[in-house]
Amino acid sequence: MMEVTFYDREQEIKEVRDILRTKPRLITFIYGPINSGKTEMISHLIEQLPDNYVVFYINLRTKFLATYDDFIESLFEMEMEMETDGAMRKRKETLAELVPSVTKVTGIPITREFIDYVFKDNKPKNAFSYMIKLFEKVRDSGKHTVLVLDELQKIGDVKVNGPLVYELFNFFVDLTKELHLCHVFAITSDSLFIERVYSEAMLEERCKYLLVDDFDYRQTMDLMGGYGFDMHEKEIAWHYVGGKPVSLVRLINEKISEKNIEDVAESMLKLRTGEIRQRIGVLTIVNKKILFEKEEIELKYDNVTKILDKFLDEESYAYDVITPEIVYLVKENILFVDPVNGIIKPQSQLNLLAIRGVMRDA
Template sequence: MKRIEFHNREREKKEIIDILNSEPSLITFVYGPINSGKTTLINYLIGQLPDVYVPFYVNLRGRFITGYEDFLNVLFEIDEGGAIDNVSDYAQSFLKDLKILSGIPIPLNLFEQIFEKKDKSKDMFRYIERFFSEMPKKRVPVLILDEMQVIGDLKIDGLLIYKLFNFFVRLTKELHLAHVFVITSDSLFIEQVYSEAILSGRSDYLLVDDFDYEQTMDFLDGYGWGEHEKESTWQGVGGKPVFLVKLINAKISGKKIEDVLSSMFIRRTGEITTRLKLVKELGDEMVIGSKHCDVHYEKLVATLKMFVDREKIGMNDVDEVSKRYLVKENILFVDPLTAMIAPQSRLDMLAIREVIRDV
């Protein structure tokens, strides 16, 4: 299989580099539709960073986190090499030959001490702050948490995520000690974050969207595609990177682009049809805060019908339960900064229109 090269993203790269070149002062939330290339962008930039930056990349994707122990095991990279009590010496020595770390390094004995404490979060935050502050003065920590919404509902003497936000504010705005990036494809999570008073004036937001038309054409040009194939692809799936990669690999393996596009459309149409059918026949519910809310088939259909002749609608144009349900099912995407709702991709938009036509 041919390796797919990283493409473009000049605007997003510049924004992130500008953030890194300034004193740490804000938490940066990197958000966008599913599979729009957020993690790919961050991983690419991590590999390009000058040695002055020390990235700590914590990936929560696919991790089953039900309690504090699970979270600590993901957040920290445990060093079983020996018992070390001096955090300053450890921070200085550990980073000499390392560039990318998949967690905050911690000696096993200190990790076990944190587990023994009643207020684990206080000791966890104290250790991280001390570790960052004791790093060589010419090195700048960059803490990156990918898919942080995984712990959104985890409670440890209150919601853990609020404790983390408070700590991130301390690392950035108060101490100017580390850059903090939070990556998420969950637009309900980013909507919740955007409305939090605790983050007002203490956070910024970077949208990583699907490729636009020109980016898509340039991307496919790099693989020798003809004009008809490029136009068919744009009309069929738009500029979602994961779909473009799928089509490139399909063409390399000898498949016809039109056949693959047709298959993708039929599959997505079937998925949305099945989801609506289940709600119609069996019902469903959403938990919003502490309230259990019924999901209504008729309201879902009414919401989706708005996209028959529009690509975007306002957040206030749809009831909250239907909005949250369709976002949770990865059919719609909410951008709280613009207060707009859109299908997760052009493929989703076309599938929605096909499904609604038959309802």
């Protein structure tokens, strides 16, 4: 079977590599609309890094996070993994024993000597100070440490005394600005989370932002051309799904199965249009409330459609304030807020077309 191979992202990868070449100073937030290829980009880059980079990549997507213990379990490698020969890998006793064996891992290994310490008293500080010890040992061995936390917004609701996310941000500032010990990348597709991060005073001047957006026209044409799309099919792909990698991959696979691209794209649009119509339509039936700045605010159908109306002849617009209606549309994965560029746009071209379809009939 033909598989779609990793495409491009040269510019974004160059930016990350440039960061990795210098001393860690800032936290890098990687953000972008849903399914734009953030995880794919960073995973590809990690695979290509030379062995003098020790990478801890943790994806919180599938983790259940409600308590401190959940958080620790999601961060650290708690279970013993099976070796290829069927033997259980033994937990290393000390850091000196551990460090030479770590390269690119999906959980932070804890040594036997630190396991109680990390778990003790529900104190994130203990976990963080263990990580600092580990990263210092990695540095002493002549290697660079990189910490990547994917789907960071999932930490949002966990509380340990106060919100865990603040403890974590402080820790990230320590690792970068204060200690220059470790490169930190935080990835999220939750644009409301990025918006809060962006206006967070404690992070001011301490982080930078890297947008991983859908592919542009040239990239999309080039990618699709590589899978045998003719000019007409390429234009159809661009018209319906724009440069959204996940949708382009879907169209490529449909073509491989000898489906008609236009029919497939049309049915994708029909589905999304129906979904959006339903999400907006419910507001005329029930009084939906949304939590906004800790207050329950009632959503008004007219205010929601007023926002969507803007997309009848624009692809994006510059915003002043985030309103409860915008929060609703972002939470429904219809709109994407880019606080760095100060704009709001649909999550994808398919969403743009679906919004237009719904608003024309409204």
